[in-house]
Amino acid sequence: MPKQTVSKNRSREARVSKREAEVKELEALEAAVAAFDIKSNVEHFTDLPLSQQTQKGLKASHFTTLTDIQKRAVPHALVGKDILGAARTGSGKTLAFIIPVLEILYRKKWTQYDGLGALIISPTRELAIQIFEVLRQVGRAHSFSAGLVIGGKDLQSERDRLDRMNILVCTPGRMLQHMDQTAGFEVGSLQVLVLDEADRILDMGFQSTVDAIVDNLPPQRQTLLFSATQTKKISDLARLSLQNPEYVAVHDKSDSATPKSLVQHYIVTPLPDKLDTLYGFMKTHLKTKALVFLSSCKQVRHAFETFCKLHPGVPIMHLHGKQKQTARAEVTARFAAAKCAYLIATDVVARGLDFPAVDWVVQVDAPEDADTYIHRVGRTARYNREGRALLMLCPSEEKGMVATLEAKKVPIEKITIKASKKQTIKDQLQALCFKDVEIKYLAQKAFVSYMRSVYLQRDKETFKIEELPVEDYASSLGLPGAPKIKFGNAARAKALKNAPAKLVETDEESDAEDKKKDEKKVKTKYDRMFERRNQDVLADHRSKLVEHTMDADSDDDFVTLKRTDHALDEETPVVEELVPKKAADPLLKPDSKKKAAEALSKKAMLKYRGNGEKLIFDDEGNAHKLYELEDEESFKQKGDVTEQQKKFVEEERKRVEEADVEDKAQAKEKKREKRRRQLDREREADDDSDNEVGVELAPYSDNDQPLEEEEEETHQPQPKGGEKRKKKWFEDESEDEEERSAKKSKKKVIEVGDLDTLQDYEALAQQLLA
Known part of the structure; x- marks a missing residue:
């Protein structure tokens, strides 16, 4: 039997035995x-x-x-029960649902x-x-395909691989x-x-999104919910179609909801x-890895920028939801690898x-509820490690x-706090502003965002905005005064935002009247100085230059800022005849002279013009389209x-034959001209040769046939008379002389007649010697 047949049989037997072993292993596992x-x-x-x-x-x-x-959770999940798991942060909830996911798909022989x-x-x-x-x-060790689908990444690359993913x-x-x-x-x-941090996913922030996702999922499935503070609301469980869930709460009977360490x-x-207080904490804890929590993205950005300029002596990082995904991933990796650093987030x-190894969790702003506090402090004291938490x-x-x-x-x-440990940075912040x-812009935005976050808190017994020292807080940020803010409901804010320009002008007029009343009062030198320092949120030049990229989270306009309108002056000319209907829309009204001029430019007007059409003109000068259909x-x-049809075909045939004759005549004339130039070059080369005896060339006639295509391609042009050919790098003068003499000998022709006498032989010898 050939060796190839034996190897194929052995490989087939190995595959069969391996398949049988897998089946037996799966049956034993079940x-x-x-x-x-x-x-x-x-x-x-x-x-x-x-x-x-x-x-x-697990071993690796x-x-x-x-x-x-x-x-408590893994055994129930392995037998196919729905799980409601609640445990402290850092207790290993991630592994409690990853193991059942892998085992369930493996026992069902799941493939891509x-x-x-x-x-x-x-x-x-x-x-x-x-x-x-x-x-x-x-x-x-499994053969499943897994994918990560999050915002901030390329959507198309996720689409290409999405249908091949098992997890x-x-x-x-x-x-x-x-x-x-x-x-x-x-x-x-x-x-x-699986829903990790289920209480956060099921609250008002993700309610509509999760409901839409669950509607697309099959009802016959296993559902696992895990969180540090689990929900028990019947409405939440009904939304997820849970079937007799097993509630697994590890620390319900314990004395504390947080770790003992x-x-x-x-x-x-x-x-x-x-x-x-935060700056003083940093200066006294330089060899510490700590997380600092603030309420809003604007506060995080302001604290990070100002503390970096103050140089507390420890690495500072910042992380918030308005950063790009690449920056967020980079900051997370850097802080995880750092030994001593502060992450403001x-x-x-x-x-x-x-x-x-997070040592401290410092909460500068109070959390919205106790659950948020538990999750915040859960970043330290994980897996039986020690940790500390400070709340301001x-x-x-x-x-x-x-x-x-x-x-x-x-x-x-x-x-x-000891009085000796306290430090103040109010003067430095004011100097920076x-x-x-x-x-200064960041400080203004941080002030407004903090006031907005306090105003939106649901626990009004804890968060009392009317008792906050607004002016002192603005001064602590380095501002000369508190920016003007207005509180109201979302409907009123939206109505003011979409109100006509006349209504906005009336509000501005009322504000101008209030300013006139204030001017009548006696003012000190410091009052005049602060008035010169821009009491509005932004100066006019600043509002025109700065791109307000930090306003992405201001959808709910509970706190509205009074901005300067950049409408066109009355003297700005607007040519209505040149503006198209789309551009004449009042909603697209330009807000500056520069934009108004750009709107009337040729480049801007091109998008409102249609595509050009090619026209042809007849003998009478009338314009017609390139292709017109006859009636x-x-x-x-x-x-x-x-x-x-026959007439058209006959006319086209005659036209093609006439064109063919003309093309052949032109091609023949080109060949003749090429042959003529070739013979001229050869004649010039023969005339320039010194003391040469040769046959004279006859003039070119029409009966001569041009060279074949192969000869034309291989023909090399001869140098013109009076020009000396340049020597190649591999040639020398001796070779040049030999070649020249050989050419002369080839071109010299001696006519020999009948040699009857001795005188004829002598004359021939003299010619040969010459």
């Missing part, structure tokens, strides 16, 4: 899951009925012992041709990236976008739905002194993120916030259709 006691106390992953691939991934990732939430099998939804991009990395580590880790907004816009994306065969304190500090990093409260916030935290079983103690207009009546008057 039997182990069916016989597993859910109530048994499991300490190690090797005691669970898991596949060999998952065991390899150094996961050996189960945490409390994993002991079966479509999407598991969907894991996370509220933030950073948390989704972290979940995806854990999934890659634990599932490295998707995503954020709600981007997943709904793919469900609506990506053709061929099917979720009808989904087996497992976490030391928590709060201080009461006035609002104007918060930045001073919003609540975008408050949930689920695992930053190693205004005097008006102390009573309500402390009562809220006590109701959630959060042990927190009040401390005071006077020197740098960008810092049916005029066509019939010319005669029968077949006769017209």
Whole structure:
């Protein structure tokens, strides 16, 4: 038997034996899951009925012992039950749902041709990236395909690979976008739905998005919900179509909702002194890795820019939701790898993120509720490590916030700061605002965004905006005075935003009257100085130059800013005849002289003109289109259709024959001219040769045939008379002389007649010697 046949048989037998082994292993795994006691106390992953691939991934990732939430949740999830899991931050909830996802798809023999099998939804991009990395580590031995679908990345590249994914880790907004816009994306065969930080996903921020996603999913599926503060509302559970869920709460009966290794304190500090307190904390904790939480993106940007200019002596980073995805990922990686650094951030990093070795969590602004506080302080004291938390409260916030935290079983103690440790930076901030207009702009936006965040808080017993020292807070940011802000409902703000220009002018007139009344009062030198320093939110020149890129989160116009209108002056000429109908729309009215001039330019007017048409002119000078259709009546008057067809074909044939004759004559004339130039060059070369005897060339006649195409291509032009040919790099003078003499000998012709006598032979010899 040939060797090739033997090798094929062996490989076939190996594949068959391997397939049989996999089937037996899968049957044994199913039997182990069916016989597993859910109530048994499991300490190690090797005691669970898991596949060999998952065991390899856990061992390679150094996961050996189960945490409390994993002991309670993983066995129920392996047998196919819906889970409601609640545990403290840092207790291993991510692994509690990744292991069941891998095992369920493995036992069902899921492949890339079966479509999407598991969907894991996370509220933030950073948390989704972290979940995806854990999934890659634990599932490295499996053959599943997994994808990360988050905002800020290329949408088209995600679409190309989406239909081949078995497991998707995503954020709600981007997943709904793919469900609506990506053709061929099917979720009808989904087996497992996982919601990490479920309480955040199911609240008002993501309610409509999650409802739209769940409507597209099949009802027969397994659902796993995990969070540090789990929801039990019947409405939320009904929205997700949960079927007899198993509620797994690990720390419900414990004395504290936070880890015991976490030391928590709060201080009461006035609002104007918060930045001073934070700066003093940084100067006294230089070798510390800390997270600093503020309420809004504008405050984060302002604190980062000002502290970088003040140089506290420790690396400072910032992270908020308005940054690009690449910048957010870079900052997250840098802070995770740093040993000593301060990360100033919003609540975008408050949930689920695992930053190693965080020593302090400093909350400059109070959280909106106790759940947010628990998630914030959960960034430290993770996996039985020690950590510290500091909360800064205004005097008006102390009573309500402390009562809220006590109701959630959060042990927190009040401390005071030593007077020797306090530092003030109000003078430095004021100097920065006077020197740098960008810092002043950030300070104004930070002031407005903080007031807006306090005004929008639902807990009015804790957050009392009327008791805040507004002027002192503006002064602590370096501003000469508090920017003018107006509070109102969203409907009124939207109505004012879309109001006609006349109504806005009446408001401006009323403000001008108020200013005139104030001018009548006696003013000091300092009052005049502050008036010269721009009491409005932005100066006129600044509002024209700065691109307001930080206004993306101002959809709910509860706090409206009074901006300067840049309408055209009455003297600005507007030529209505030249403006097209689209450009004459009042909604597209230019707001500056430059834009008005650009709107009337030739370049701007080109988009309102149609495409040009090519015209031809007849003998009488009338213009016609390049292709015109003849009327049916005029066509019939010319005669029968077949006769017209024959006539047209005959005319075209004659025209082609005449054109063919002309083309042949031109080609023949070109060949003759080429032959004539060739003979002229040869004649010039013969005339320039010295003392040569040769046959005279006859003049060129029409009967001579031109050279063949091959000879024409290989012919090399001869040098003209009087010109000396340049020597090549490999030639010398001796070779040149030999070649010249050889050419002369070739071209010299001696006529020999009848040689009868001795005199004839002598004459021939003399000619040869010569």
